[in-house]
Amino acid sequence: MVDFQGLYSKKVLEHVRHPRNLGEIKNPDGMATVGNRICGDVMRLYIKVEKKNGKEYIKEAKFQTLGCGAALATSSIITTMVKGKALDEAGKITDKAVAEALGGLPPVKFHCSVLAADALKKAIEDYRKKK
């Protein structure tokens, strides 16, 4: 089908059809739920953190999202971007980087990448608070 290709990149559609790291982490080290009050989308991000040589790494990241194609794809791809990354570095991932990793987003959907980057930052904050 060629539908929705006028709106979304191949990469976005690929993540919508086959989301990565979908689901819940039981007893996560960090978790955050963020919502966009305007459009109504909600994302929840879970992280598991491990320490190697005194440095903190994201061992596992999972997501659950109620939202449109862009919301699903941004939350899916951000879990792949952070897995195995040092916590400090992961926290620096920007909304722009998320959109770029998906081969771009339509302007009206930029806020979805903001939401995903926000969810990640808040999940890391949550981990640090709990520590």
Added chain:
Amino acid sequence: MKRVYLDNAATTAVDPQVFQAMKPFFSKKYGNASEPHFWGQEARKAIDKARDQAASFLGCKSGEIVFTSCATESINLAHKGLLEALLQEFSNSKSQFSKKLHVITSSVEHKAVLESCRHLEKSGMAEVSYLPVDKFGMVKVADVEKAITPETILVSMMYVNNEVGTVEPIKEIGKLIKKINVSRITSRLSPIFFHTDATQAVQYLDCNVDKLGVDLLSLTGHKIYAPKGIGFLYQKKGTPLIRQQDGGDQEYRLRAGTENVPYIVALGQAIEKCSNVQNSKCSKKIEKLRDKLITNVLKIPGTKLTGHPTQRAPHIASFVIEGTEGEAILLHLSDKGIAASSGSACTSGLLQPSHVLTAMGIPAQWSHGSLRFSLGKDNTKQDIEYVAEILPVIIKKLRKMAPKGV
């Protein structure tokens, strides 16, 4: 893959017979209808025939049909053209209107109506009241009556709501306006003119203009198996209008520009076919399929029908589905070859939920998962069965992806 088109309220296919009828007017009968020679008169005759077909459908005179490019253009011409004409008339006659003219419409109209009303407000031509609707999207006749002031000169109400299919009480509003206009004669007030956007009604409901009591009626071809880019405005004789497109004398000097002959021919053919569809086997078939679709969708837990349960057009089945988002549903349906539509915030360029669902009091978290199927004459029982099989799987999948307890 099986493909099922259930977005006929967005646009329909061009009917093969309609297409056949318009074809000669591209390369064989290509004359300009304003010219006196054979080619021109051939085109003129074809336009006249289409005008007769349209007039016979509405039960009006041929001279009351103004061909335009679409319903949006017709609506703009009706609203702006009427207001301009009345303002000119009143300024010449130093009439009783010391206050600003007043227009009444509803909060669930199509954007063409809402935006052209905003133009009337912004340009200072009129004040506009946007009437509320009940939970089914229906305007109350009593609310129209209450809203009427001595300055009211136009009521503009849609016949069938395009998002939820609710049939508005046009005949009743028409009667009310007629009654008020009789009393206005003695008090020397201008009559109230009544416009209806009949775009979604043409195919299935009685559009006799006398029965409806309307002075102006807008419609478009591409929802009734004619091509996109052609529509018309019915203008009851004596309804003042100033044209919005200046130029030549076409369309009784109400819409300048060389007539789009093939498309006008197509619309004539398509509208003639509509009179055969209303109350016919075809209409009953569509209604039955729609009911089957509604029954099946409502079997999915957390779904609600939107729009009126009984007073609804035969072709529209609209829902809100809890814990899902409309665009994501459309994407997955599309992957399975099914075309539908949604009023969710994510599908709108403005990221706002549908103004229709909001006006009906549906909370944002419900309209987030709005879904509209609109049927057409070519849909089959197998199409509906296919949707009934696919949709629950998609909903289940999307709900499983969503965070719990939000």
